[in-house]
Amino acid sequence: MELNVNGRKVYAATGGKPFDAKLPAIVFVHGAAADHTVWKLQTRYFAWHGHGVLALDMPGHGRSDGPAVPTIEALADWLIAVLDAAEVQQAALVGHSIGSLITLDAAARYPDRVSALALLGCAYPMRVNDELLNSARANEDLANQLTNAWGYGRAAQLGRHTIPGTWMLKGGMRLVEESADGVLFNDMNACDKYNGGETAAGRVKCPTLSIMGEKDMMTPLKTARRTAALIAGATETVIPGAGHIMMDEAPDETLDALRGFLPAPAYT
């Protein structure tokens, strides 16, 4: 579905069912230079199990109008504006990588709008390798190569995707290739420069789950654990063998972690 947010089109996938704002809402926020398709399996599950699902394309990503938004705080404000546009008073937020920082910041600053928070591949500070950042600034193919080489765990680089016949490394690269010039840098830079993570983590009041990849090279397990420990009552699920892009590398394990955290409404 398309939403109008501050005069610009925002695209949200709804998991194959029309969005119903009366159902418990879950909003998914993707990672750097990606789009809603990274959540293809999980969004379908929740939409068909009693939730209203919005898997957003961030500004300048996927099917949403640009330009890309340069800071985590501004993206968190944008996220709340999306909830307003969708007439959703309160939602569970699921964010991956940059999306996890955005949802973390939104949960801290808009506590009455966020019922639960699931952070995937979330480590603070989320510093980005200088060479990657510079390469992304120059819109070099190397930035795409490094993003996916470090994003997908080494095990995933041999494949065996659970969606039969899918070679996920190339899929990840295609998403970055489809992004407009400057988008990858925008996202990486926003992560790198974000300084509000510790404060935000201390303010989060809603139930929080951190889903971590055991072999995550982008947001290493150790840092992810340290970040989760800053959030009162946060629980963790570590996906064995997974890298940073766990919802693609281990879609069922990711779904199971989310399912346990965001149970289906009673009527299902």
Place this chain on the structure above:
Amino acid sequence: MADPKYLNFDTLTLHAGQKPDATYGARAVPIYQSTSFVFQDTDHAAALFNMERSGHIYSRISNPTVAVLEERIAALEGGVGAVATASGQAALHLGVATLMGQGSHIVSSASIYGGSHNMFAHTLPRFGIEASFADPRDPDAFAAAIRPNTRLLYGESLGNPGLEVMNVRAVADVAHANGLPLMIDNTFATPYLFQPFEHGADIVMHSATKFLGGHGVAVAGLLVDGGQFDWEASGKFPTMTEPYDGYHGLDFAEEFGPNAFIMRARMEGLRDFGAAMSPQTAFYVLQGVETLSVRMQRHVENTRAIVDFLSGQDAVAWITYPELPEHADHDLAKALMPNGVGAVFSFGIKGGRGAGAKFIESLEIYSHLANVGDAKSLVIHPASTTHQQMDAGALAAAGVGEDMVRMSVGLEDIRDLKDDLGGALRRSQR
């Protein structure tokens, strides 16, 4: 400088898509000879059927052994995904049927496998899909043949049997300027010698029966999605961009992004048309793919030696091999396929059809049969076999002459192959 350290081609031929079996530690790919797979519970079953979870349901749609092959070929071609089919022809049909319906039109290279030509020229019209044929060396001819209802441009990276080298980039540019995808049959080259996606192609198909399998033991096909074509921007492909009633209104481009085409091919095409590959076949092809690089090196090395040998034979009227300086595609072949232009080529025997027949029947090591890409050396007379349904005009357009012999050079000792050819050539002239 930071290095992504992606696994390289030869490693992927052996490992992509597979890890040692978790239960028993089997190193080889197990053959999951099972039609169906047990659900954990009713919710799991429903979730699999509704694409909320990934996994295998029924081997017509997917199978763990077949999936290893699919993923491995996608990795080797540099695509986002692949679907394995019962044959190369099934892969071609699946590609066409996934993209279009009645009232559509295809612009194809004129120099293609006779079976593919047959499908386009004579069979698909019965289902309301027409085709025009263009000179593979003339991208403008493809452009000129495009109609408002055209939905696909098609060609072979190395034409069968004439080895016309397609300028994939130039034809891809024509396709994309018209909002159309380009499908390339990469059977003769294999991804070892040429990767069409790197040159702008959008979809690749293989008869895996040939060099990928490599041993002449299994009929098999593969359809690979490059994930690069923008179906939404084109606006010509409702199968990709509009809700599909056969799957609860699923919009494939919206849901699967770069994987839209290959997901539709599986979820509709394998489900409804059912031209699936068996797990046993996938195992055979995987065995071949494991040695693809070393086999292709030897195929090319032997082919070069045979071409050189035949070039010095009085009984040989002509040879068509793109590595020869006089070949029309010599420069293009050198640029696109620096590691070799395959192991199939054609030549003419002095004395025409009769001498050709005598030559073929005199061979002892070469086998006379309708295949290429076997580890064993093969020959055939295209005009009377693989291309016999074509009329004189189509044969001429495809570059198939009455005196043409098509040869697929195998992996035997080159001295024995030369002896065999030399003897048969002498007998052909008596």
